[in-house]
Amino acid sequence: MGDSGGWAAMRERRLAEPGAAEAYDAARLAFELGRSVRELRERRGWSQAQLATASGMTQSAVVRFEAGGTVPTLPVLERLAAALNVRLKVGFEAGDAVA
Numbered sequence: 001m002g003d004s005g006g007w008a009a010m011r012e013r014r015l016a017e018p019g020a021a022e023a024y025d026a027a028r029l030a031f032e033l034g035r036s037v038r039e040l041r042e043r044r045g046w047s048q049a050q051l052a053t054a055s056g057m058t059q060s061a062v063v064r065f066e067a068g069g070t071v072p073t074l075p076v077l078e079r080l081a082a083a084l085n086v087r088l089k090v091g092f093e094a095g096d097a098v099a
Contacts, residue, residue, distance in 0.1 A: 026071055029071070030069070030070060030072075033077070035066070035068070037051075037066055037084070040086060041066075044084065049062075051084070055079045056079055057079070074088075
């Protein structure tokens with residue numbers, strides 16, 4: 001294999017492509033939401049099947065969500081929050097300045 005600058009260089013080239021940064025941010029957000037729901041579910045001592053039943057979802061949908069495989073809609077987040085007995089908080093925070 002030729003030297004193409006390694007993993008970091010390839011990542012930078014990919015992120016420079018149109019739409020790549022937005023897709024990366026969406027994937028990061030989906031992963032973080034999934035991790036948060038998994039942590040809440042585990043604190044309750046629930047299985048994924050129990051959360052699915054309580055939220056009106058299928059177990060496979062819960063599995064995909066917790067793995068960060070889907071970007072959820074607000075109604076899905078509201079159903080999960082209600083099932084887990086937590087309040088859904090959606091907002092905006094100041095980010096790093098982009099030049």
